[in-house]
Amino acid sequence: MELLNNTQIKELLALRHWLHRHPELSGKEKNTAAHLEKFIKAAHPHKIITGLGGYGIAAVYDFGGDGPTVLVRADMDALPIEEVNTFSHKSQNEGVAHKCGHDGHSAILAGLALVLKEHPLKKGRVVLLFQPEEETGQGAAKVIADEAFKMIQPDVAIALHNLPGFKKGGIVCKEGPFAAASTGMIIQIKGASSHAAHPEQGNSPAAMMAELMLQLPQIPQKKADRFKDFALATIIHAKLGEVAFGTNPGKGVVMATLRTFYNDDMKVMVKEAERICRTLAEDHKMKIDISYTEEFPATINDAQLVNTLKGVCEKLGEEYIAIDEPFRWSEDFGHFTSHFKGMLFGIGSGTNSPGLHNNDYDFPDEVLPPAVQVFYHSLLKIMDD
Numbered sequence: 493m494e495l496l497n498n499t500q501i502k503e504l505l506a507l508r509h510w511l512h513r514h515p516e517l518s519g520k521e522k523n524t525a526a527h528l529e530k531f532i533k534a535a536h537p538h539k540i541i542t543g544l545g546g547y548g549i550a551a552v553y554d555f556g557g558d559g560p561t562v563l564v565r566a567d568m569d570a571l572p573i574e575e576v577n578t579f580s581h582k583s584q585n586e587g588v589a590h591k592c593g594h595d596g597h598s599a600i601l602a603g604l605a606l607v608l609k610e611h612p613l614k615k616g617r618v619v620l621l622f623q624p625e626e627e628t629g630q631g632a633a634k635v636i637a638d639e640a641f642k643m644i645q646p647d648v649a650i651a652l653h654n655l656p657g658f659k660k661g662g663i664v665c666k667e668g669p670f671a672a673a674s675t676g677m678i679i680q681i682k683g684a685s686s687h688a689a690h691p692e693q694g695n696s697p698a699a700m701m702a703e704l705m706l707q708l709p710q711i712p713q714k715k716a717d718r719f720k721d722f723a724l725a726t727i728i729h730a731k732l733g734e735v736a737f738g739t740n741p742g743k744g745v746v747m748a749t750l751r752t753f754y755n756d757d758m759k760v761m762v763k764e765a766e767r768i769c770r771t772l773a774e775d776h777k778m779k780i781d782i783s784y785t786e787e788f789p790a791t792i793n794d795a796q797l798v799n800t801l802k803g804v805c806e807k808l809g810e811e812y813i814a815i816d817e818p819f820r821w822s823e824d825f826g827h828f829t830s831h832f833k834g835m836l837f838g839i840g841s842g843t844n845s846p847g848l849h850n851n852d853y854d855f856p857d858e859v860l861p862p863a864v865q866v867f868y869h870s871l872l873k874i875m876d877d
C-alpha cells in the first residue's frame with residue numbers, strides 16, 4: 493500500500509523546497525519553525541508544543557490504549573555555507589544553506605504527520621519532534637532539558653540521517669555504536685610576554701604548544717591498551733600571540749576535537765588529554781585553562797529496534813545495508829540514545845551525491861516517500877512489540 497498519494501508527495505516536495513530556499517542557522521530557526529507549525533496543524537495532531545529548547549516543535553498523536561510513547565526526531569537547522577547550486581529552490585539567504593539535508597528530514601517528518609492523520613495507529617503515542625540546533629550539538633540537550641519535554645517523555649526515540657555515498661534509498665544501520673562521541677577541547681595557555689629582543693625576560697608558550705600539538709594526536713596509539721575501540725584527537729586550531737615582530741608572545745591557545753565510539757572511551761581520552769596539558773604546563777611554567785564545547789555523546793543503537801528496522805525493510809522490499817564500523821562523525825541524537833532506548837539509521841542519498849556540508853550538496857527528493865514508509869511501518873511494529 494502506498495501511504496502517500498501524488499498530491500501529498502507534491503506538497504511535501506514543495507515544503508522541502510521552501511525550507512531549502514529559506515535556510516536558518518542553528519538556534520535561529522524562527523521562520524522554519526513557523527512554516528513547519530502551519531503545515532503540521534493541517535495534519536491535525538492531538539497537541540502541538542512549540543518553543544521546545546528554542547524553536548523546537550513537537551506534534552503529538554495520541555492513539556490511546558497502553559502502547560508506548562515513541563518519539564521520531566527530525567533536525568531543521570542549516571549551515572553557514574554559501575550554496576553554489578543554481579536550481580530554482582536554491583538558498584535565498586546569503587551564506588546560509590541546507591547542506592546536511594535537514595530540510596529533507598523535516599519534510600519526511602511532516603510526511604509522517606500526513607500519514608498518521610489518515611492511517612491512525614491502534615494504540616500508543618507518537619511524538620514528532622522538529623529539533624533545532626543539531627549542527628552545534630546543543631539542540632537535543634536543550635529540548636530534553638526543557639520543562640515541557642516532561643509531557644512527551646518517550647519510551648523509544650528514533651531518527652534518520654541521509655547518507656551520501658550509499659545507494660539511494662538504502663537503509664543503513666547497525667546495533668551498538670552508530671556515530672562517534674566527540675568533544676571540542678580548548679586549551680588556553682598563559683606565560684609572559686617580553687620584547688622579542690629579550691625572550692629570556694618573558695615566557696613564551698611556543699614550545700609547550702608545539703609539544704602539545706604533537707602529543708595530543710598520539711594519545712590513541714600510546715594508550716591503546718586503555719581504549720575499548722576507536723579513539724582520535726585532531727588538532728583543529730592554534731594561535732600564538734599576535735603578529736608583532738617586536739614581541740615575544742605571552743599567550744596562546746590550542747584546540748582539538750576528541751572522538752571515540754564509546755562514551756567510556758571519551759572519559760579516558762579527556763582524562764589523558766588533561767594529564768598531558770597539566771604535565772606540559774608544569775614543565776614549561778605556564779598557566780592553563782581548559783574548557784569544552786560542542787559535546788556530542790556517542791549514538792548507541794538498541795539491538796531490538798535494529799531488528800525491527802531489518803524486518804520492516806524486508807516487508808517493504810527496501811534494501812537493508814548492514815555496516816560493521818560506526819561512523820566517525822557525531823550526531824546530537826546521541827543525547828536521546830543516552831537517555832532513552834533509541835536508534836538512528838541512515839538512508840542512502842546516492843553513491844554520486846556530493847558529501848554532507850559540501851557547497852553543492854542537495855537532499856535527494858526521491859528518498860522522501862520511502863523514508864516516510866520506513867518510519868510508519870517501524871511505528872506499527874514498535875507499538876506491537
Ligand SMILES: [Zn+2]
Nearest residue numbers: 592627848849
Ligand atoms: Zn551536518
Ligand SMILES: [Zn+2]
Nearest residue numbers: 592593594653
Ligand atoms: Zn545533519
